[in-house]
Amino acid sequence: MLDTPPDERFDRITRIAARVYGADVAFLSFVDADQQWMKSKTSDALSDHIERDRSICTMVVASGAEMVIEDMRQDPMLEGHPVARDIPWRFYAGVPLRGEEGSVIGTLCILREEPGAPPAFNIDVLRDLADISSHELTLARRNTELHQLSNTDALTGLPNRRMFDQEFHRSWRRARRTGVSTSLLLLDLDHFKEVNDTAGHQAGDQVLAKFGRFLSSFAARPDDLAARVGGEEFALILAGSDEPGAAKVADAIIRALDAIALPHPLRKVITTSIGCATLRSDEDHVNWWTRADRALYAAKAGGRAQAQSL
Structure with a gap:
């Protein structure tokens, strides 16, 4: 409440x-x-x-x-x-x-x-x-x-976009009330369309399900939240994480994903690009999301399999 x-x-x-x-x-x-x-x-x-x-x-x-x-x-x-x-x-x-x-x-x-x-x-x-x-x-x-x-993504078991939008707004209000640093990570599976086109949608669904379980382990604190917000797009809210902390988590995700080696039919393993944004004191939730989205775009434009912060 x-x-x-x-x-x-x-x-x-x-x-x-x-x-x-x-x-x-x-x-x-x-x-x-x-x-x-x-x-x-x-x-x-x-x-x-x-x-x-x-x-x-x-x-x-x-x-x-x-x-x-x-x-x-x-x-x-x-x-x-x-x-x-x-x-x-x-x-x-x-x-x-x-x-x-x-x-x-x-x-x-x-x-x-x-x-x-x-x-x-x-x-x-x-x-x-x-x-x-x-x-x-x-x-x-x-x-x-x-x-x-009713707002859980059936494939990954994570909250879906509708649930995420509600919790994202609540996280913004909580951060403004408490002054606790809160960061948003947006993640996109690199070259995921190739998985569906080459190995079929069933193989793609298996990758999404495994990645969802993998990502949920990084929502470690009670107010953290991992969600699936699009086809191969995911989000992670980190309550209590400042910019260096968020960057550390993003790096850990990239390294851990490489370690579990989810197979990609053309590129050996699945990788992810990550955009990070830590809420600023005078910022509304729309701009917070926009900065994370721009950071994700920069990570993809920079060669993928990396994290960028804005």
Whole structure:
């Protein structure tokens, strides 16, 4: 769910929470190791994300218990907190969001500019809305699993172009949020048409299937992604890889492919050309893709079986 677009299922829940409690802001957030990210919020006055150690919600996540603070500027528990005295809200109420295994994965919270609880305050409604949110998360996860099955390339077992486009955009958003270097590799099997024309399409399909399994081993980290994006075209997203790191992976792919020696009917073995592009801080995802594509073209124009970076 991290870094996915707005979702009406969760926007509806935060709107209800804001109306029920007369809150100035209601938000639903998820946490990873480093940050709290707002999946839904009723006001743009609240940041889209915050470092986890600066978040008040981290206390709810750590304890797994709901928390109500009458006045964040006066509560001794928040003495010395890095943001509690500076934000425009004073009343806070938050409840944990739990995943299928029962672990706390986020929070559902309300904020008010005035100190003190709203009239006839009862946290039960917020708790019920959090339970509904957790149920929606379970449904979303299962729908995602079905979506992945329907967007898998049958020949290689890799995500297809439609799935890649969605994950590529999500990777761009995540990189912009976290500031973590992320690189894109575009790969094209060299002289692949000759395989189909000389040895037949069945032989070509066997090469594609073997290359797909080979490439998947280079998507080693949880946010990495290998995909088939065209006939003999593949893509690899490397989360956490800067330009030297991406170049190192590209070189490893070329050397490892040479080592497994997939046969080519006219040129002894299958080789690949690779274009690399590391996302720049001010770059949109379209330009990021374009740079990788231009780098791939340069690799092919330069003699193939090599990697180029732009």
